[in-house]
Amino acid sequence: MKNIFSLLIVSLLFINCQKEKVDIIIINSNTYTVNSNFDKAEAFAIKDGKFIAIGTTDEIQEKYQSKKTIDAKNQTIVPGLIDAHCHFYRMGLQQQKVSLEGTKSYDEVLQKISDFKDKTGATYITGRGWDQNDWEVKEFPTKEKLDKLFPRTPVAVRRVDGHALLVNQAALDYSGITKVIKVEGGEFITKNGKLTGVLIDNAMDYIKFPSTSKKQAIQGLLDAQKICFSYGLTTVDDAGLNRNTIELIDSLQQIGSLKIRVYAMVSADNQKQIDYYIDKGIIKTDYLNVRSFKVYGDGALGSRGAAMRKPYSDRENHFGALIYAPERYQEIAEQIAASEYQMNTHAIGDSANTWLLKTYKKVLKNKKDRRWRIEHAQIISTEDFKNFDNILPSIQPTHATSDMYWAEDRVGSERIKGAYAFKDLLKSYGKVALGTDFPVEQVNPFLTFYAAVVRKDLENYPNEGYQMENALTREEALKGMTIWAAYSNFEENEKGSIEVGKFADFVILNQDIMTVDGDKIPKTNINSTFLNGEKVY
Structure with missing residues (x-):
């Protein structure tokens, strides 16, 4: 009997020696692989930061061994989430500024600014997040109250979409602005011939701000990473970065301080910057990918800066505006088309979308697989949907559920039919990349999923969902946040x-977003976030 027992031990040791050693094994999971068949799996093995096997729990345990095995206990696992359009660096810096998100009145905005001043002693107050569409009086504020509260402290706070800026007289004085300036692609809002303190799009460039220190920039990036990992984001597409910030991101990634993967869209508002990166060529590491330019086509719908083909329904003879002269987009597109770089252009209004689609089509003729993107693709004329056949729509579903209360007032009952048309865009191209546009919207990607699929706000409004003919299926939404975004x-x-062979980026959820009741989707939380098989949250 003793010999039989010893033989059994030796046999087990021999079997174990035949198993391949890996870094980590996950078993007993409810994993959505999001592969081409949208297969599910129970288990997978990771080695050197990559998936090396996917299968059943028995299959993985039979072939592999590891000192670290995680029993998922049937928890849901999805690939690491990708935000295809956000402002990662800006959101990080926002943690050091006054936050005005969710304010329900101008008086609440003023109170938050006052509290911030008392707490920090700031000598120049900046921030973001106010939205007059959420107030009882849905009109742009004016600066009189700001001037009384802060007669000597400059205040400059951006609207939630970043396309309008509210400043006080001290900020105008700091910037040397004494009168209304006529601006192409922007506007100084006036009342009775006087500056109100609200500036739209290119007019904002006239306001001077204190420079951001390197210490503040690093802290902003690290703060943003912490927030993103807590929501299961392992890759972020930052829509509009300058060279200094891109190089700072690269340096922090190289020393291991910044681990999140960044798809950096180079800001194209500087010709020298366009020339520099085109001459340098694509920059690609496991963590940083620099191969695209972010261009602004027009402003935002909420501030009536989006370029429309016909006047706004709620402002007579007002069309919004392109940020640049039309021919400038042609120049930029031709230069980028002659390189390996991608062009990703912000386009909200139907006029902006029409012009950019025409420009793209012209310069991309006979060029294959360029994957040029229209960012937002928010209001599309009926005849323009077909032009997305080789132009990739990069859309943000929560814009629909944020704007639905007032969007039809802006554009009317006919044009709204081509707005937030996610399904129609998917039918045209075959894929959609989904993002949040944070900090314009919340970072939470499950609000993206909810808005894409259920198309309601968190109060279950509207009862039947908003323009449900353009809702995505859950499978389409998850693909848009993972493989299509990639x-x-x-x-x-x-x-x-x-x-197998891909980076071991994955997320363990507290519930199954593919089967849970729709109204419970926003309650989805992250249990763990893994990047390269390493637990980062």
Whole structure:
């Protein structure tokens, strides 16, 4: 009997020696791989930061061994989430500024600014988040109350969409502005011939701000990373970065302080910056991908800066405006088309979308697989949907549920039919990349999923959902937040799904977003976030 027992031990040791050693094994999970068949799996093995096997729990345990095995206990696992359009760095810096999100009146805005001043002693107050559409009086504020509260402290706070700025007289004085300035692609809002303190789009460039220190910039990036990991984001597409910030991100990634993967869209508002990166060529590491330019086509719908083909329904003879002269977009597009870089252009209004689609089509003729993107693609004329056949829509579903209360007032009952048309865009291109546009919207990607699929606000309004003919299925929404977003970044072979050879980026959820009741989707939380098989949250 003793010999038989010893033989059994030796046999087990021999079997174990035949198993391949890996870094981590996940078993007993409810994993959505998001591969081409949208297969599910129970288990997977990770080695050197990549998935090396996916299968059943028995299959993985039979072939692999590891000192670290995680029993998922049937928890849901999805690939690391990708935000295809956000402002990662800006959101990080916002943690050091006054936050005005969710304010329900101008008086509440003023109170938050006063509290921030008392707490920090700031000598120049900046921040973001006010939205007059959420107030009882849905009109732009004026600066008189700000002037009384802060006669000597400059205040400059951006609207939630970043396309309007409210400043006081001290900020105008600091910037040397003494009169209304006529601006192409922007506007100084006036009342009775006097400056109100609200500036739209390009007019904001006339306001001077204190420079951001390197210490503040680093802290902003680290703060943003912490927030993103807590929501299961492992890759962020930052829509509009300058060279200094991109190089800072790269340096922090190289020393391991910044681990999140960044798809950096270079801001195209500076010709020298366009020239520099086109001459330098694509920059690609496991953590940083610089191969695209972010261009602004027009402003935002909420501030009536979006460029429309016909006047706004709620402002007579007002069309919004393109940020640049039309021919400038042609120049930029031709230069980028002659390189390997991608062009990603913000386009909200139907006029902006029409012009950018025409420009793209002209310069991309006979050029294959360029994956140029229209960011937002918010209001589309009926005849323009067909032009997305080779132009990738990068959309943010929560814009629909944030704007639905007033969007029809802006554009009317006919034009609204082509607005927030996610399904129609998907039918045209075959894929959509989904993002949040944070900090314009909340960072939470499950609000993106909810808005795409259920199309309601958190109060269950409207009862039947908003324009449900353009809702996405849950499978489409998850693909838009993973594999299709990776595709939009030319990264579908390295991330976006749980498949052999790809980075081991994945997220463990507290519930199954693919089957839970729709109204429970926003309650989804992250239990753990893994990047390269390392737990980062």
